[in-house]
Amino acid sequence: MLSISHRGQAMPASPIRKLVPYAEAAKKRGIKVYHLNIGQPDIETPKMVLDAVRNSKFKVLEYSHSAGNESYRRKLVGYYESVGIHVNYTEIIVTTGGSEAIQFGLMACLDAGDEVIIPEPFYANYNGFAVAAGVKVVPITSTIRNGFALPAMEEFEKKITPRTKAIMICNPNNPTGYLYSNEEMQQLKDIILKHNLFLFSDEAYREFCYEGKQISAMHLEGVDEHVIIMDTISKRYSACGGRIGAFITKNKTVLDAVMKFAQARLSPPSFAQIAGEAAIDLPANYFDTAKAEYTLRRDLIVKRLNAMEGVFCPNPGGAFYAMAELPIDDADIFCQWLLESFSFEGQTVMLAPATGFYGTPGLGKKEVRLAYVLNLNDINKAMDCLEKALIAYKNK
Amino acid sequence: MLSISHRGQAMPASPIRKLVPYAEAAKKRGIKVYHLNIGQPDIETPKMVLDAVRNSKFKVLEYSHSAGNESYRRKLVGYYESVGIHVNYTEIIVTTGGSEAIQFGLMACLDAGDEVIIPEPFYANYNGFAVAAGVKVVPITSTIRNGFALPAMEEFEKKITPRTKAIMICNPNNPTGYLYSNEEMQQLKDIILKHNLFLFSDEAYREFCYEGKQISAMHLEGVDEHVIIMDTISKRYSACGGRIGAFITKNKTVLDAVMKFAQARLSPPSFAQIAGEAAIDLPANYFDTAKAEYTLRRDLIVKRLNAMEGVFCPNPGGAFYAMAELPIDDADIFCQWLLESFSFEGQTVMLAPATGFYGTPGLGKKEVRLAYVLNLNDINKAMDCLEKALIAYKNK
Numbered sequence: 201m202l203s204i205s206h207r208g209q210a211m212p213a214s215p216i217r218k219l220v221p222y223a224e225a226a227k228k229r230g231i232k233v234y235h236l237n238i239g240q241p242d243i244e245t246p247k248m249v250l251d252a253v254r255n256s257k258f259k260v261l262e263y264s265h266s267a268g269n270e271s272y273r274r275k276l277v278g279y280y281e282s283v284g285i286h287v288n289y290t291e292i293i294v295t296t297g298g299s300e301a302i303q304f305g306l307m308a309c310l311d312a313g314d315e316v317i318i319p320e321p322f323y324a325n326y327n328g329f330a331v332a333a334g335v336k337v338v339p340i341t342s343t344i345r346n347g348f349a350l351p352a353m354e355e356f357e358k359k360i361t362p363r364t365k366a367i368m369i370c371n372p373n374n375p376t377g378y379l380y381s382n383e384e385m386q387q388l389k390d391i392i393l394k395h396n397l398f399l400f401s402d403e404a405y406r407e408f409c410y411e412g413k414q415i416s417a418m419h420l421e422g423v424d425e426h427v428i429i430m431d432t433i434s435k436r437y438s439a440c441g442g443r444i445g446a447f448i449t450k451n452k453t454v455l456d457a458v459m460k461f462a463q464a465r466l467s468p469p470s471f472a473q474i475a476g477e478a479a480i481d482l483p484a485n486y487f488d489t490a491k492a493e494y495t496l497r498r499d500l501i502v503k504r505l506n507a508m509e510g511v512f513c514p515n516p517g518g519a520f521y522a523m524a525e526l527p528i529d530d531a532d533i534f535c536q537w538l539l540e541s542f543s544f545e546g547q548t549v550m551l552a553p554a555t556g557f558y559g560t561p562g563l564g565k566k567e568v569r570l571a572y573v574l575n576l577n578d579i580n581k582a583m584d585c586l587e588k589a590l591i592a593y594k595n596k
Numbered sequence: 597m598l599s600i601s602h603r604g605q606a607m608p609a610s611p612i613r614k615l616v617p618y619a620e621a622a623k624k625r626g627i628k629v630y631h632l633n634i635g636q637p638d639i640e641t642p643k644m645v646l647d648a649v650r651n652s653k654f655k656v657l658e659y660s661h662s663a664g665n666e667s668y669r670r671k672l673v674g675y676y677e678s679v680g681i682h683v684n685y686t687e688i689i690v691t692t693g694g695s696e697a698i699q700f701g702l703m704a705c706l707d708a709g710d711e712v713i714i715p716e717p718f719y720a721n722y723n724g725f726a727v728a729a730g731v732k733v734v735p736i737t738s739t740i741r742n743g744f745a746l747p748a749m750e751e752f753e754k755k756i757t758p759r760t761k762a763i764m765i766c767n768p769n770n771p772t773g774y775l776y777s778n779e780e781m782q783q784l785k786d787i788i789l790k791h792n793l794f795l796f797s798d799e800a801y802r803e804f805c806y807e808g809k810q811i812s813a814m815h816l817e818g819v820d821e822h823v824i825i826m827d828t829i830s831k832r833y834s835a836c837g838g839r840i841g842a843f844i845t846k847n848k849t850v851l852d853a854v855m856k857f858a859q860a861r862l863s864p865p866s867f868a869q870i871a872g873e874a875a876i877d878l879p880a881n882y883f884d885t886a887k888a889e890y891t892l893r894r895d896l897i898v899k900r901l902n903a904m905e906g907v908f909c910p911n912p913g914g915a916f917y918a919m920a921e922l923p924i925d926d927a928d929i930f931c932q933w934l935l936e937s938f939s940f941e942g943q944t945v946m947l948a949p950a951t952g953f954y955g956t957p958g959l960g961k962k963e964v965r966l967a968y969v970l971n972l973n974d975i976n977k978a979m980d981c982l983e984k985a986l987i988a989y990k991n992k
Contacts, residue, residue, distance in 0.1 A: 202792055202793075202794065202821055202822060202847070203849075204704055204705055204849050204850055204853050205703070205704060205705055205706050205707040205710070205761075205853075206707050207703060207704075207707055207708075208703065208704035208705065208850075208853035208854075208856075208857075209853065211704075211853060211856040211857060211860070212856065213856055213859065214662075214856075214859040214860070217662070217859055240658055240659055241656075242656070243656070244655045244656055245655065245656055245657040249657075250654075250655075250657065253649065253650070253867060254649070254650045254651070254652070255650070256650070258646075259640045259641065259646075260637075260638070260639070260640055260641055260834060261641040261645075261646065261834070261835045261836065261837040261838050261868075261871070262636055262836055262837045263636055263836045263837050264837055266610075266613070296692050296839065296861075296865070297861065297862065299860070299861040299862060300861070303861075307601070307603060307604065307728055308600055308601060308603070308604035308607075309600055309601055309604065310601050311601040311602050311603055312603075312708055312730055314601070325859075325860045325861075325862075328856065328857070328859070328860030329860060332703055332857065332860070334708060334730060365601075396598055397598075398598065425598055426598060438656060438657070439657045440657065440658055440659045440862070440863075441657040441658045441659050441660055441863065441865070441866030441867070442657050442865065442866065442867070443692065443839075443862075443863070443864070443865040443866075451598070453599075453600050454600055454604075457600050457601075457604035457605065457607060458604075460604075460607040460608065460609055460610075460724065461604075461607060461724070461728065463609065463610040463613055463721075463724070464607070464610070464695070464721045464724030464725060464728070465692075465693065465695040465696070465699075465721075466693065466695060466721075466836070466839075467836075467837065467839070468839070469692070469837070469838065469839040469865040469867070469868060470837030470838065470839075470868075471649060471837070471838070471865070471867035471868055471871075472657075472865060472866075472867055475657070475867075
């Protein structure tokens with residue numbers, strides 16, 4: 201018998217996408233499904249960003265530089281400057297989505313068996329990238345009752361072993377929406393300096409902050425050699441399908457190693473680099489509009505959730521996710537039941553069970569993640585469904 | 597001291613791109629450099645392929661399905677049918693270039709420490725993907741004097757160990773241009789059946805055959821569970837920058853595992869999937885024109901090379917590469933000298949030293965790879981440079 205690898209077997213299925221067959225079956229039965237399970241924004245990609253691609257005049261769809269077009273990287277320097285991150289263009293490697301930036305970081309900085317500490321709940325695909333790299337994810341628990349604040353220094357130190365090479369954060373956080381404070385970022389700085397670790401900072405949601413501003417890992421002083429930013433245009437410009445991200449560090453040894461991985465896969469996608477470059481010229485108020493819309497959505501979904509009996513939802517400071525504790529025993533079963541057995545006025549809602557975002561088995565069983573990527577009207581209808589569903593589920 | 601991973605240190609630099617700084621310096625000195633070092637075709641991407649993207653009307657640049665747009669996969673079935681490969685759309689996973697298809701195959705089928713046998717010289721980036729996956733490349737030598745024919749069955753069997761999981765070929769071959777015969781493909785079938793191995797077949801250059809037709813690994817009967825095709829639109833439609841490829845197999849266990857890797861990185865690029873889908877509607881004679889042009893180029897470069905004193909170049913049956921043995925001791929030094937210290941009428945030529953394409957240390961030191969991706973006039977001028985350079989180098 202020809203068998204696949206253990207790594208192929210160990211690779212986790214996406215917790216966000218695993219309920220898709222149930223959603224498809226519900227739709228076939230004529231049920232409208234509100235998708236709060238996945239972070240695909242409904243906001244239109246700015247027309248000038250798409251037009252830059254549509255009006256391009258080149259005749260050969262060539263490989264770009266393995267680090268991305270130099271013109272794009274040079275413009276990115278200006279973008280980062282505008283958010284207080286001072287880098288030069290040689291410190292930026294354009295990647296195929298933020299996903300590839302994460303993979304490059306794990307591959308270049310950690311060997312198989314090395315450990316990365318990640319506050320849980322965390323973006324589930326970190327697990328997949330870690331399995332691919334043979335790296336061990338060591339979760340450190342943040343709790344919904346504490347609003348998912350960063351665990352204390354002592355908690356981190358309990359997790360550090362001789363194999364620990366890095367701490368990875370997502371800020372603002374997916375899936376919790378938590379925005380790390382200045383004090384928390386200073387705490388992370390102290391830890392990586394004291395224990396000589398890399399700090400991987402996934403800053404995909406940098407602009408989506410509703411309570412204060414993001415403190416970037418690159419705002420921290422004296423840790424240039426330690427900090428790596430993983431970035432993406434996906435959420436920033438509602439350009440998820442472009443698959444353009446960035447790997448940024450001032451650590452030259454890391455940059456040189458990552459360039460070799462970048463050269464092996466030749467180049468990031470050419471079309472979407474044009475889009476990414478055009479996006480930098482968006483008017484300064486572009487994010488104001490998007491932020492205002494997301495703020496309204498967040499306020500609505502948090503209010504609706506907390507008004508339901510037995511539901512608790514801390515107010516997320518950023519990104520476009522909310523985590524909620526529901527009066528249920530098993531979110532996986534409940535979310536499947538929502539799609540398989542429930543409807544209200546011909547409609548139901550799809551949520552992401554939180555278990556897939558925790559590294560510690562058994563955690564998150566009462567929690568779900570909701571992506572507020574639908575308009576206010578649809579969010580209201582989706583919350584109507586959830587409210588009715590929780591009552592029906594309790595009386596089952 | 598914060599150190600990178602051993603994997604990051606072991607990652608090989610691209611042998612095709614490592615001389616780039618010398619080429620840039622030559623250009624700064626005003627020297628025109630003919631690039632025969634890299635497989636970036638000069639042929640225009642078909643206008644209808646680029647127009648499909650430019651005329652697209654969508655408003656949100658969304659994630660696609662992790663396996664690629666269903667409409668694209670369904671059309672690919674027709675393309676593969678046209679080349680005698682019978683698959684259904686669920687057996688195709690659209691990838692980010694052929695590069696990602698190769699990575700997926702190594703990750704899903706081999707564990708760290710497992711071995712893949714590859715006839716050398718081989719596409720140098722296989723090394724990089726193997727390092728990333730922790731997989732050991734076991735080279736099996738084919739020789740320029742034998743035209744790079746497939747080594748005999750016994751040679752393969754000498755290399756097989758309990759850790760051998762797969763054989764990987766590229767057909768037609770990069771870097772040798774060799775097109776495997778029906779007998780050679782049958783030999784590979786016998787080996788994978790006898791030793792229960794996967795056969796990874798990189799078929800990026802399927803249409804570029806000048807002596808007969810390609811026998812695809814999927815034309816072999818009775819080995820459905822063993823065969824995986826790694827494919828790409830890069831060379832086929834001169835669309836290298838699109839970063840669209842395909843992973844194809846009838847092995848359901850492998851498909852399921854690869855889908856988990858595909859889900860982790862979310863989706864392949866959306867713009868270029870539109871281009872790839874449009875390309876399938878190109879007229880049937882599209883490849884005739886490209887093939888006729890490449891045949892002329894091949895004939896010219898092979899004739900010019902073999903007319904030079906001490907140069908031997910076997911006639912490649914496919915792809916757009918030729919390997920040549922030169923009357924020199926060290927191709928790496930010679931290729932660097934071409935860029936640093938030589939010019940003829942203000943021009944020089946950039947070649948890829950063959951050492952980077954061999955897995956066995958010390959092999960290929962007298963050989964170079966030439967990509968005939970320039971027009972006939974430029975090839976002639978590049979060959980003038982090489983001819984003069986070999987004389988100058990000898991008399992140095």
